[in-house]
Amino acid sequence: xxxxxxxxxxxxxxxxxxxxxxxxxxxxxxxxxxxxxxxxxxxxxxxxxxxxxxxxxxxxxxxxxxxxxxxxxxxxxxxxxxxxxxxxxxxxxxxxxxxxxxxxxxxxxxxxxxxxxxxxxxxxxxxxxxxxxxxxxxxxxxxxxxxxxxxxxxxxxxxxxxxxxxxxxxxxxxxxxxxxxxxxxxxxxxxxxxxxxxxxxxxxxxxxxxxxxxxxxxxxxxxxxxxxxxxxxxxxxxxxxxxxxxxxxxxxxxxxxxxxxxxxxxxxxxxxxxxxxxxxxxxxxxxxxxxxxxxxxxxxxxx
Ligand SMILES: [Mn+2]
Numbered sequence: 001x002x003x004x005x006x007x008x009x010x011x012x013x014x015x016x017x018x019x020x021x022x023x024x025x026x027x028x029x030x031x032x033x034x035x036x037x038x039x040x041x042x043x044x045x046x047x048x049x050x051x052x053x054x055x056x057x058x059x060x061x062x063x064x065x066x067x068x069x070x071x072x073x074x075x076x077x078x079x080x081x082x083x084x085x086x087x088x089x090x091x092x093x094x095x096x097x098x099x100x101x102x103x104x105x106x107x108x109x110x111x112x113x114x115x116x117x118x119x120x121x122x123x124x125x126x127x128x129x130x131x132x133x134x135x136x137x138x139x140x141x142x143x144x145x146x147x148x149x150x151x152x153x154x155x156x157x158x159x160x161x162x163x164x165x166x167x168x169x170x171x172x173x174x175x176x177x178x179x180x181x182x183x184x185x186x187x188x189x190x191x192x193x194x195x196x197x198x199x200x201x202x203x204x205x206x207x208x209x210x211x212x213x214x215x216x217x218x219x220x221x222x223x224x225x226x227x228x229x230x231x232x233x234x235x236x237x238x239x240x241x242x243x244x245x246x247x248x249x250x251x252x253x254x255x256x257x258x259x260x261x262x263x264x265x266x267x268x269x270x271x272x273x274x275x276x277x278x279x280x281x282x283x284x285x286x287x288x289x290x291x292x293x294x295x296x297x298x299x300x301x302x303x
Contacts, residue, residue, distance in 0.1 A: 154191030
């Protein structure tokens with residue numbers, strides 16, 4: 001577990017007093033502000049222990065950090081620059097593979113600590129199950145919280161091959177904590193028949209694209225929102241670097257506009273970006289797409 005309270009004294013990069021943090025650790029581009037000043041705390045949850053098909057998302061957060069130096073810190077879309085954004089990247093959590101519940105507890109504790117300091121936790125996965133750990137903390141902090149969920153997959157299974165704690169079930173686990181009408185899904189184009197049937201009575205599933213997003217954000221008004229972005233909502237032609245690619249997804253620019261809208265207009269109190277599995281895309285374009293989405297989200301959130 002990273003102890004970020006002591007980080008940022010030297011621009012966030014050097015932290016010789018902590019056993020789990022190396023002095024030369026990479027950070028997301030320009031996200032090296034002092035802890036005291038930072039409004040957004042970025043951290044990685046490099047876990048892929050329940051991945052149902054192709055593993056590798058444990059390498060997602062480090063790839064996003066490393067490749068972030070290949071994009072500009074300035075966004076021409078928003079006319080804002082990460083150099084001015086109050087963000088500190090605390091690095092990756094050290095998570096124990098083999099004990100999923102212990103991993104979720106570690107993520108929960110980290111997220112809770114960030115929230116307790118009045119800051120916004122921004123988690124980089126990892127597989128999608130990591131959302132459950134962060135959401136548990138956000139729910140304790142904000143009882144009346146809703147979820148906006150971008151994904152190719154509904155993730156509403158009761159269990160996957162008998163296992164409840166699977167990335168294929170993560171939104172169902174979240175639903176068990178908040179109940180009906182609190183989960184708003186967009187871009188969904190995959191799931192079994194039972195997931196879609198069950199979902200109709202319990203969550204709001206917007207299939208294939210972002211139609212209805214403005215109405216959802218408007219209806220949520222100032223209520224707290226947990227925003228989770230599974231990058232496989234993108235079409236695999238622009239984002240092949242993922243464990244369960246699903247053809248027929250949204251374009252990069254559609255996702256960019258949608259995340260910007262949510263981060264600008266909704267009361268996002270915690271968020272995550274997950275499911276980059278960089279080794280399935282030797283071209284590196286998937287990692288770059290992830291970096292650019294993270295940059296746009298950080299800049300839109302830093303209002
Ligand atoms: Mn997915």
